[in-house]
Amino acid sequence: MNWRRYCASAEDTQAAGQEFARVLRPGDVILLSGQLGNGKTTFAQGVAKGLGVRERVTSPTFTMVRQHECVNDLGISMLHHADVYRVESLVEVRELALGELVEDGAVALVEWGEIASSVFGRDVMNVDFVLEEDEGRTLVVSGALTLDRQEPLNQWASQ
Amino acid sequence: MNILAIETATPGCAMAVRTSEGVELELVLGDERHHTEALTPGIRDLLYKVKISAASIDRVVVDRGPGLYTGLRVGIATALGFSVASGAELVGVTSLEVLAHGAFNSGVRGTLVSVVDGRRGEVFIQIFSLDASVLALSDPKVALPREVALEWNQRGDVVTFTGDGAARYADEFAGVTHGLIFNQQVPSPLAALALGALRAPQVAIVPLYLREADAVANFTTRQPPS
The missing domain is CATH 3.30.420.40 (ATPase, nucleotide binding domain)
Structure with missing residues (x-):
């Protein structure tokens, strides 16, 4: 089962991210996949906005992971924004220990997360960024974590 | 032989000691996942109670997993510290x-x-x-x-x-x-100690992660930057 949302522009992608924050709960790990330029970081910036992150969110390609404090009514106090594009081996991803860090009232967004999905186990959500012919993007949400989020995801996909 | 056991494979932080006189004591701290802060002071308190010094530990038994990644790193690093500092033997057991x-x-x-x-x-x-x-x-x-x-x-x-x-x-x-x-949330450090007391010491302790142990990333979906 999956949920799809079309985004015509970067503004749309950011709005989709901002509203996606309402789907999240503490402890979630979200893997973002799609080619370079398909909107993963833009989406992450939207999610950060939706979670009440005040500071600027940039691509963590070179730092691998950045932490942002959040202020919201979702019980989420920290956003771990990771990008594993440059990793050489899964050991590096494992050493980030994101799956354990999120247990302290946090969520993790992992760009290129699908290349290391075995590190994260089954209970994740996947957001795939598919480039359309008209240069828009379709965001496709799937994964085991969606099973108990159907209502908020229906709402998210209907926007 | 004075033996120390370290148990950090789950959110609980636990340790046990057995002295050469046969005195045994264990300390099991809550499931707070605060191994970094809790382990070393816990060991200090435990050794103080049985009246032996850290330098007199002859063997360290450590849980090498599988379990909590952050916990295993703290436990194994601490065991290695004893080994480096005082030449204690190392024995790994699994959770x-x-x-x-x-x-x-x-x-x-x-x-x-x-x-x-x-x-x-x-x-x-x-x-x-x-x-x-x-x-x-x-x-x-x-x-x-x-x-x-x-x-x-x-x-x-x-x-x-x-x-x-x-x-x-x-x-x-x-x-x-x-x-x-x-019901057994935290593996028993005294059970780990008893198990490790019977085994031959090991040169190196390798964490048992089970997941993707030696795997390499699936780079097939990753395109070079254009």
Whole structure:
């Protein structure tokens, strides 16, 4: 089962991210996949906005992971924004220990997360960024974590 | 021989000591996942109570997993610290066998499945036979709680599940027809100590992560920057 949302522009992608924050709960790990330029970081910036992150969110390609404090009514106090594009081996991803860090009232967004999905186990959500012919993007949400989020995801996909 | 055991494979932080005079003491701290802050002061307090110095530890037994990644790193690094500082011998045990021995020491008999929470909906499991002694019947592996429960339902055998994974997924395991749950959140550090006391010392302690141990990233979906 999956949920799809079309985004015509970067503004749309950011709005989709901002509203996606309402789907999240503490402890979630979200893997973002799609080619370079398909909107993963833009989406992450939207999610950060939706979670009440005040500071600027940039691509963590070179730092691998950045932490942002959040202020919201979702019980989420920290956003771990990771990008594993440059990793050489899964050991590096494992050493980030994101799956354990999120247990302290946090969520993790992992760009290129699908290349290391075995590190994260089954209970994740996947957001795939598919480039359309008209240069828009379709965001496709799937994964085991969606099973108990159907209502908020229906709402998210209907926007 | 003065032996110290370190147990950090689950959110609990636990340790035990046995002196050459045979005095045994253990300390099990809450499941706060604060191994970095809790382990070393805990060891200090424990050694103070049995009146031996850190330098007099001859052997360190450490749980090498599978379990909490952050916990294992702290536990193994601390064990290595003892080894470097005072030349203590090192022995690694696994969380799954320590759980089995802990259950055995508490009188559990028959078929036992040790279940350690692997996070993100997965568990680490191993099957044991607890009879005159503890015998492993399978290798440690990663599994889904529901599949483990299904498998034992189909087998129909009497089986006991133990470990923090059995507690976390009690809904699944309680549904197994002839299944029982033996409550044991933290592997017993005294059981780890007793197990490690009998083994030959090891040159290196390698963490047992089970997941993607030597895997390389799946780079096939990653395009070079354009």
